[in-house]
Amino acid sequence: MAAVLLPPKPPAAPRPAAYPAATSRPPIEPLITRAPGLNWAGPGDHWSRAWGVPEPTARPSAQLALPSAAVPARTPESQAADDPTPGDLELVRVSLGVLEPVAERATAHFYALLFLNHPELRSLFPAAMDVQRDRLFRALLAAARSAADPAALARQLYPVGRSHRRYGVAAEHYGPFGECLLSALARYCGNRWDARTETAWRRVYGLISRIMRGTGEDTAAGPSWWQAEIVSHEQRTREIAVVTVRPDQPYPYRAGQYTPLETPWWPRVWRSYSIACAPRPDGLLTFHVKAVPAGWVSNALVHRARPGDVLRLGPPEGGMVVDHNAGGNLLCLGGGTGIAPIRALVEEVAEQGAGDRRVQVFYGARRNEELYELQPMLRLSQQHPWLSVHPVISDQRTLGLAGTLPEVVEAHGPWDEYDAYLSGPAAMVRRGVDALLRAGVAGERIRHDLGAATTA
Numbered sequence: 001m002a003a004v005l006l007p008p009k010p011p012a013a014p015r016p017a018a019y020p021a022a023t024s025r026p027p028i029e030p031l032i033t034r035a036p037g038l039n040w041a042g043p044g045d046h047w048s049r050a051w052g053v054p055e056p057t058a059r060p061s062a063q064l065a066l067p068s069a070a071v072p073a074r075t076p077e078s079q080a081a082d083d084p085t086p087g088d089l090e091l092v093r094v095s096l097g098v099l100e101p102v103a104e105r106a107t108a109h110f111y112a113l114l115f116l117n118h119p120e121l122r123s124l125f126p127a128a129m130d131v132q133r134d135r136l137f138r139a140l141l142a143a144a145r146s147a148a149d150p151a152a153l154a155r156q157l158y159p160v161g162r163s164h165r166r167y168g169v170a171a172e173h174y175g176p177f178g179e180c181l182l183s184a185l186a187r188y189c190g191n192r193w194d195a196r197t198e199t200a201w202r203r204v205y206g207l208i209s210r211i212m213r214g215t216g217e218d219t220a221a222g223p224s225w226w227q228a229e230i231v232s233h234e235q236r237t238r239e240i241a242v243v244t245v246r247p248d249q250p251y252p253y254r255a256g257q258y259t260p261l262e263t264p265w266w267p268r269v270w271r272s273y274s275i276a277c278a279p280r281p282d283g284l285l286t287f288h289v290k291a292v293p294a295g296w297v298s299n300a301l302v303h304r305a306r307p308g309d310v311l312r313l314g315p316p317e318g319g320m321v322v323d324h325n326a327g328g329n330l331l332c333l334g335g336g337t338g339i340a341p342i343r344a345l346v347e348e349v350a351e352q353g354a355g356d357r358r359v360q361v362f363y364g365a366r367r368n369e370e371l372y373e374l375q376p377m378l379r380l381s382q383q384h385p386w387l388s389v390h391p392v393i394s395d396q397r398t399l400g401l402a403g404t405l406p407e408v409v410e411a412h413g414p415w416d417e418y419d420a421y422l423s424g425p426a427a428m429v430r431r432g433v434d435a436l437l438r439a440g441v442a443g444e445r446i447r448h449d450l451g452a453a454t455t456a
């Protein structure tokens with residue numbers, strides 16, 4: 001019943017080589033500057049520079065430079081360059097067991113050391129560290145657990161290395177990260193920390209940082225971020241906006257994928273949004289955004305963003321894509337703004353040719369007025385005889401089918417001849433998967449990117 005992730009294919013339509021530069025606008029004051037308690041790093045930090053200059057170029061690798069009483073015959077630098085031995089991996093595994101119960105305190109100690117000894121690195125992190133706090137440290141620990149399988153480790157670290165590039169992490173930062181990581185580990189491993197354990201961790205961290213630097217410098221993989229100027233901002237309801245942007249260079253993706261997005265109002269805070277259109281010849285991308293309570297990015301996008309403002313996009317992610325060679329019928333459940341990727345999938349089927357496919361879209365909301373994308377979806381169904389669009393309302397009894405999406409779709413089964421795509425609130429997707437399984441859809445034919453796209 002897990003999502004089936006297909007590898008993305010190159011975009012169908014060729015794109016122009018470059019787009020016009022973003023319109024010049026007065027600088028935006030990040031909202032974080034009005035919340036001094038959140039520790040805003042200030043103008044001139046890495047984020048600010050990221051908006052004005054090209055991506056960082058690859059610099060010579062920095063080696064770990066730790067004061068060490070480890071193994072006298074070897075320098076710390078040369079130890080970090082060795083691959084870990086089976087004995088090293090066992091020592092790392094044992095120390096991870098010791099660290100697990102105190103991971104929270106070790107994390108806090110790691111960041112305290114990092115920001116105290118390297119205040120210039122503070123600006124690589126979001127102003128509010130609540131979500132971020134565990135991320136880097138936990139990612140490093142998770143990577144250390146996988147170090148026995150270098151191929152799996154490389155797969156695990158590839159997206160991490162790529163995303164660190166858009167956070168402004170450069171090759172020379174890996175030395176300070178490693179230095180503080182080892183100090184935090186040493187402190188929280190207590191008397192289980194000795195010279196051999198330190199050497200083992202140096203080698204494991206050396207391996208991790210070599211892979212991360214390699215993926216970060218993999219320019220063949222394309223840019224690690226795009227600047228994208230807002231070209232239209234349509235307020236569909238009080239809380240929902242449809243935002244269209246023009247990336248500064250071609251942005252290859254597949255319908256059904258989502259993109260990490262950063263606004264100038266909340267530097268270094270990235271949220272994922274599904275792209276609500278199939279790749280277009282003019283290269284524009286559309287997003288559906290609902291302002292949710294305490295959602296910094298979504299509120300800024302709905303209530304502040306205007307044409308001319310410039311966002312940053314990360315590379316596309318997600319595998320909720322259609323296999324156009326397979327040709328089966330498609331059943332799509334879009335709940336609320338979860339209709340965004342469903343619309344993109346329908347457009348892509350229209351471009352590629354539906355053939356014998358039938359496509360059934362169940363589009364759910366709590367109230368009539370929240371079906372903000374119903375008219376465009378109905379127009380598509382009038383243009384394409386293979387497409388049916390069914391509005392579903394759960395909290396009113398006035399329009400379309402009555403009930404929650406999972407209930408209604410299950411009642412209209414069986415669906416055993418369909419591939420299913422779900423997008424919307426997490427609870428809806430989970431219940432939807434269960435309902436589809438009961439309605440005869442095979443688990444491997446159910447696709448979603450649960451939890452990936454967000455509106456916060």
Ligand SMILES: NC(=O)C1=CN([C@@H]2O[C@H](COP(=O)(O)OP(=O)(O)OC[C@H]3O[C@@H](n4cnc5c(N)ncnc54)[C@H](O)[C@@H]3O)[C@@H](O)[C@H]2O)C=CC1
Binds near residue numbers: 288335366404
């Ligand atoms: N903006 C985007 O690009 C995307 C957004 N999403 C996610 O979609 C969600 C959309 O939120 P809203 O528009 O506020 O949706 P909503 O809360 O108004 O609900 C939309 C639909 O889902 C059903 N539903 C909600 N909770 C349910 C439950 N527990 N069991 C069964 N059905 C349930 C409702 O009955 C309604 O039909 C957000 O969580 C967002 O993160 C997902 C993919 C893309």
